[in-house]
Every structure is written in structure tokens, then in C-alpha cells.
Amino acid sequence: MDNKIKTALTNSDKNNIWHPFTQMADWLNDDPCKPLIIDRAKGSYLYDVDGKKYLDGISSLWVTLLGHKNPRIDKAVKKQIDKVSHTTFLGLTHKPAIDLSEKLLKILPDNLKKIFYSDDGSTAVEIALKMAYQYWQFKNEKRSFFLSLKNAYHGDTIGAVAVGGTDLFHSRFRSLLFKSFFAMSPYCYRCVYRKKEIKFPVTAENFKDHNIQMHCRGQCIKEVESILVKNNKKIAAAVIEPINQAAAGMIIMPKGYLKEYANLCNQYGIPLICDEVATGFGRTGKMFAVEHENIKPDFICLSKGITGGYMPLAVTATTNEIYSAFLGKYEEFKTFFHGHSYTANPLACTAANAVIDTLNQNKILQKLQSKIKHLEKELTSLLEHYRVGNIRHCGVMAGIEIVEDKKTGKPYDSKLKTGAKICANLRKHGIIIRNLGNTLVLFLHLTMTNRETSKIISAIKIELDNL
Numbered sequence: 001m002d003n004k005i006k007t008a009l010t011n012s013d014k015n016n017i018w019h020p021f022t023q024m025a026d027w028l029n030d031d032p033c034k035p036l037i038i039d040r041a042k043g044s045y046l047y048d049v050d051g052k053k054y055l056d057g058i059s060s061l062w063v064t065l066l067g068h069k070n071p072r073i074d075k076a077v078k079k080q081i082d083k084v085s086h087t088t089f090l091g092l093t094h095k096p097a098i099d100l101s102e103k104l105l106k107i108l109p110d111n112l113k114k115i116f117y118s119d120d121g122s123t124a125v126e127i128a129l130k131m132a133y134q135y136w137q138f139k140n141e142k143r144s145f146f147l148s149l150k151n152a153y154h155g156d157t158i159g160a161v162a163v164g165g166t167d168l169f170h171s172r173f174r175s176l177l178f179k180s181f182f183a184m185s186p187y188c189y190r191c192v193y194r195k196k197e198i199k200f201p202v203t204a205e206n207f208k209d210h211n212i213q214m215h216c217r218g219q220c221i222k223e224v225e226s227i228l229v230k231n232n233k234k235i236a237a238a239v240i241e242p243i244n245q246a247a248a249g250m251i252i253m254p255k256g257y258l259k260e261y262a263n264l265c266n267q268y269g270i271p272l273i274c275d276e277v278a279t280g281f282g283r284t285g286k287m288f289a290v291e292h293e294n295i296k297p298d299f300i301c302l303s304k305g306i307t308g309g310y311m312p313l314a315v316t317a318t319t320n321e322i323y324s325a326f327l328g329k330y331e332e333f334k335t336f337f338h339g340h341s342y343t344a345n346p347l348a349c350t351a352a353n354a355v356i357d358t359l360n361q362n363k364i365l366q367k368l369q370s371k372i373k374h375l376e377k378e379l380t381s382l383l384e385h386y387r388v389g390n391i392r393h394c395g396v397m398a399g400i401e402i403v404e405d406k407k408t409g410k411p412y413d414s415k416l417k418t419g420a421k422i423c424a425n426l427r428k429h430g431i432i433i434r435n436l437g438n439t440l441v442l443f444l445h446l447t448m449t450n451r452e453t454s455k456i457i458s459a460i461k462i463e464l465d466n467l
């Protein structure tokens with residue numbers, strides 16, 4: 001692109017736009033990296049306005065599922081545009097949404113029977129929270145607390161923030177929020193309960209150390225139980241990101257934790273909301289993360305990968321038990337008074353139908369298993385690096401925690417912005433990933449090739465050597 005046009009675009013962006021999760025003072029100063037102006041994309045790659053290509057190692061922030069510009073989704077959406085691009089879902093319905101609900105109910109846990117549409121991850125969670133809250137009113141119980149986990153992330157709207165446990169994002173709003181209980185996050189590498197047990201450095205031999213994991217799990221579950229023992233009658237629902245607290249830096253739960261957590265909710269009669277906004281549609285190696293531990297939650301929230309990254313769409317799936325509590329005469333006003341302008345947008349539903357068809361017909365999940373093994377092999381070798389403190393991964397999601405001192409696990413001072421600097425330098429290798437603090441995050445397309453995965457890991461190694 002002509003430099004003059006590029007400069008004009010950059011200036012216009014800087015003059016007019018406020019970017020999400022961005023310190024705009026840094027953005028204006030081109031720090032840590034120049035605004036990259038994306039022009040087009042294909043497969044695993046994004047191309048900037050100069051035609052330079054970048055390997056997208058984070059699925060454009062966890063949404064593109066089957067690569068960019070997927071021919072099947074492209075075709076389906078184009079066809080739907082020729083029919084109708086939007087119609088309200090209040091008092092009307094349409095085939096793309098009807099087809100999608102059938103397809104979803106076939107692949108979701110079989111206790112889930114109803115699909116409520118909205119348009120992003122935050123709204124999917126808000127809807128589950130509101131449904132649970134209203135449900136207890138029909139049972140003549142006033143329950144206004146929720147159970148969540150420290151380090152949890154469920155979105156940025158206020159209800160989702162109320163069950164968010166990431167102080168950096170959420171503490172500023174605390175006084176505005178409804179009350180939630182936060183149990184310990186099962187973050188084994190830095191679990192406060194097992195400081196003494198921690199084995200540093202964490203190497204390939206002990207990074208999956210069963211005893212450390214089981215000890216962490218036991219302590220964390222005890223805390224959930226003690227909250228439930230004391231407060232179960234106040235709690236409207238428990239909300240959890242199954243298997244992976246992704247936005248906290250890919251905190252993977254110890255094996256069995258989720259099952260125990262779900263069992264406790266069941267024992268105390270607390271509806272369970274599983275937020276699969278990040279983990280859904282194969283990212284963990286199974287269609288949904290709950291399948292790893294055979295959980296049947298009362299709600300599942302879906303978004304991000306659902307349309308393959310084409311269009312905003314979200315789903316809150318729930319049981320007949322919850323749904324039927326809302327049935328009644330019009331004048332009883334049991335109606336769930338909630339909806340968004342773009343609820344069940346037909347283009348978005350069409351994209352989602354194409355995604356599920358592709359997952360099913362192209363055996364994407366079967367093919368994925370060897371790719372996951374390859375990623376695991378690469379990550380295991382990276383763990384030997386003296387700057388890598390811990391690696392956590394599940395399916396095609398991975399967090400690589402960079403430390404100043406591997407022996408003690410001492411983190412880099414956040415002022416140094418080590419994680420962000422590594423990501424900025426990786427752009428020079430033609431690779432786009434993002435950091436969460438000092439954890440480098442990989443969130444791969446299900447269609448990523450082994451060569452592409454290896455390319456990312458090699459470039460990370462080079463940048464770690466340069467630290």
C-alpha cells in the first residue's frame with residue numbers, strides 16, 4: 001500500500017478510535033508495536049495492507065475455528081445474504097436458527113433441551129445468571145449470590161464482571177456488582193496451598209506431577225465445599241469455565257477437579273453454569289470441555305468459535321427443568337424478559353450451521369488428535385528452556401509462563417512487560433500471538449498444520465533466547 005495512504009489510515013485510527021483492552025497512550029506511541037493494518041486473510045494467515053503475511057496463532061482472539069476464509073462458511077453466508085440478512089426473533093422465526101438449534105442439541109450433553117440465542121460470550125453468561133436467578137423466584141426462594149472462582153473470566157458486561165475473579169479487570173467495579181463467592185482457582189503452579197510442595201524448576205518429568213495436582217485439587221475442592229456448606233441456600237447458581245480458565249492464562253484444572261466441583265453443586269442443589277465460550281467446539285480436543293469429565297451442567301454458554309469467527313452469535317443452552325419453570329399464563333409475567341436486537345441473526349446462524357456441518361462431515365476432531373500430540377511434543381521441548389516456568393495446555397490451547405528465575409518460579413516484574421515484548425518481537429517472525437501478563441498464549445485453529453505449529457514454537461524459542 002502507498003505509504004501516504006497507510007499513514008493517513010494510521011492517523012485516522014489514532015485520532016478516532018479507542019481500542020479494547022488497550023492502553024491508548026502506548027498505542028498512540030506505537031509501543032509496543034506499530035498498528036498492523038489487516039487487509040485480508042486465508043487459512044492460518046492474516047495479510048497486512050502491504051501483503052506481508054502473519055501466522056495467526058490465537059485464532060483472532062479465540063474465534064476463528066476452521067481458519068480464515070473457510071470456503072464452506074463463505075459460500076453458506078453468501079447464499080444466505082441473497083435471502084435475508086436480518087429479521088427479529090421476537091415473534092418471528094427462521095430456518096437457520098431452527099436448524100442450528102437441532103444441530104446443537106444433537107452435540108450438547110443430552111440433558112440440555114432448549115437453546116436461547118444472543119450475540120456474544122458476555123450475554124450468554126448474563127442470560128444464564130438471570131435465568132437461574134429468576135428460576136429460584138419461581139421456587140419461592142430468594143437467592144441472590146453466585147459461586148465463582150478466583151481468576152475466572154466470563155466477559156465484560158456488568159453481570160459477567162460480577163462473577164469475574166480477575167482483579168486486574170474486575171476489582172475497579174467491585175462496588176457496583178452483585179455479590180459472589182470466589183473459591184480458590186486450581187492454579188497448581190502457583191497454588192497458595194502448596195507452596196511448600198512446589199517443585200522448581202518445573203521440568204518435563206514433573207510438570208504433570210500427579211501428587212502436586214491432586215494436592216492442589218483436594219485443597220481447592222475443600223474450599224468450594226466450605227462455601228457451599230455455609231451458603232448453599234443463598235446461592236442461585238455456580239459458574240465455571242470447565243477445564244480451562246483461559247483468560248487467566250490457560251489455567252488448566254487438575255484431572256477430576258471439574259467432576260468433584262459438579263458433584264458438590266449437585267449435592268447442594270445448586271444449578272451449574274458451564275461457560276464454554278472459549279473451550280467449546282473442539283478446542284480441548286473434544287466437542288465440549290464438559291465431556292472430559294462427563295459433566296451434565298444445567299446451563300452451557302457458547303460463543304466465540306460457534307460461527308467460525310464470522311459473526312457474533314451466542315447460545316445459552318439449558319434444561320427442561322429450568323425452561324418449564326418459566327411457563328405460565330401471560331398475565332403471570334413469568335416470561336423471560338430478555339433479548340437483543342441481533343438475537344439469532346440469520347447470517348450468524350448460517351455460519352454456525354456450516355461450522356457444525358464441517359466439524360461433523362470432515363472428521364475435524366478425529367484429525368485433530370495427532371495435531372494435539374504434535375503440539376504437546378513441541379511444548380514439552382520448550383519446557384526445558386531456562387525462561388519457561390510452567391506450560392499448561394489442553395487440546396489446541398496452551399499457556400507458556402515466562403519467569404525470571406526458573407529455579408524459584410520468580411516472575412518478571414510486570415513493569416518490564418516481558419510477555420508483551422516477546423509478542424511484539426514475534427511479529428518480526430511473521431507470527432501473531434498475544435500474552436496474558438507473562439504467559440504467552442497459543443489458541444490454534446483446529447485446521448492448523450503441524451509445520452505451522454512448529455514454526456510458532458521455534459520462533460518463541462528464538463525470542464526467549466534473546467531475553
Ligand SMILES: *Cc1c(COP(=O)(O)O)cnc(C)c1O
Nearest residue numbers: 120121122153154155275277278
Ligand atoms: C471471551 C470469553 C467471554 C466473553 O465473550 P465476549 O464475546 O468477549 O463477550 C466469556 N467467557 C469466556 C470463558 C471467555 O473466554
